[in-house]
Amino acid sequence: xxxxxDSLAGTVLCGLALTAVLFYLVRTLMGG
Amino acid sequence: xEFLHYGIGRWLHIMSGVMWxxxxxxxxxxxxxxxxxxxxxxxAAGISKxxxxxxxxxxxxxxxxxxxxxxxLLGDKxxxxxxxRERAYIPIGVGAWLGTIMFVNVWAIIWxxxxxxxxxxxxxxxxxxxxxxxAFLASRLNVVLSMPMIFFMSAxxxxxxxxxxxx
Numbered sequence: 001x002x003x004x005x006d007s008l009a010g011t012v013l014c015g016l017a018l019t020a021v022l023f024y025l026v027r028t029l030m031g032g
Numbered sequence: 033x034e035f036l037h038y039g040i041g042r043w044l045h046i047m048s049g050v051m052w053x054x055x056x057x058x059x060x061x062x063x064x065x066x067x068x069x070x071x072x073x074x075x076a077a078g079i080s081k082x083x084x085x086x087x088x089x090x091x092x093x094x095x096x097x098x099x100x101x102x103x104x105l106l107g108d109k110x111x112x113x114x115x116x117r118e119r120a121y122i123p124i125g126v127g128a129w130l131g132t133i134m135f136v137n138v139w140a141i142i143w144x145x146x147x148x149x150x151x152x153x154x155x156x157x158x159x160x161x162x163x164x165x166x167a168f169l170a171s172r173l174n175v176v177l178s179m180p181m182i183f184f185m186s187a188x189x190x191x192x193x194x195x196x197x198x199x
Contacts, residue, residue, distance in 0.1 A: 005172035008061065015179030022180045023196075026122055030199040 037107070045101035049185075052094035053178050055087050060175050063087070064168070085150060092143050099135045102128060123193055127184035134174045134181065141170040 004010030063079065070076040103110060106128065112118040113125035145167035148155035155163060187196040 003169075005169055005176070011060070011172050011175050012179075015176040018176060019180040019183050022126060023183065026126055026184070027197050029116075030119055030122055030197045 037104070041101055041105050045098060045105055048094045048097035048101060051090060052098050053182070055091040055094065056171065056174055056178060058087060059091070059171055080150060084146075088143070088146055088150075092138055095135050095138045099131065102131060119199060120193065123184045123197060124188035127181050127188055130177050130181035130184065134177050137170050137174050137177075142167050142174070145170070 002010075004014050063084070067076055067079055070079055106113050106124070109118075109121060112121040113128050116122050116125050144153070145163035147153035148160055148163040149167060187193060193199070
């Protein structure tokens with residue numbers, strides 16, 4: 001499997017996915 | 033004193049952060065591809081000799097200023113943020129953790145490997161090739177981490193926190 005960090009698009013997608021996961025996690029933790 | 037702490041401190045934190053992350057994006061969005069093309073036409077030495085060392089100098093020291101100014105801004109709330117002790121400090125805590133991981137990544141992985149690549153530290157050709165791959169992936173990882181880091185930093189204060197996290 002190709003490393004997504006080898007391409008800029010893969011890197012940006014990983015960043016967006018991590019942002020979304022952390023956002024929902026923190027929002028849930030904060031009870032919002 | 034509050035003006036110095038929150039006015040000048042936050043200004044310094046954001047300014048140095050712009051330089052740090054700006055240069056990180058320069059390396060990943062501009063220099064990495066430019067270097068491949070420059071190697072193909074024999075002009076890579078111009079970048080590796082004159083541009084990269086200067087960019088790395090400002091990059092790694094901007095990281096220091098950003099992190100120190102961030103710690104100064106958190107002040108006595110540093111444990112609330114890093115240990116998620118207070119609900120209101122969770123978003124800035126996540127941002128602070130991501131920024132700290134990025135900071136450690138710069139000084140413990142990217143810079144030592146860049147020293148080998150640029151010939152500032154002794155390394156064989158094999159070690160240089162490995163250093164190039166490690167520094168590249170560490171730098172790309174910092175781009176990934178920078179995205180949620182900036183999101184949480186910018187959404188952690190008062191009005192913004194309430195609007196984004198509902199609490």
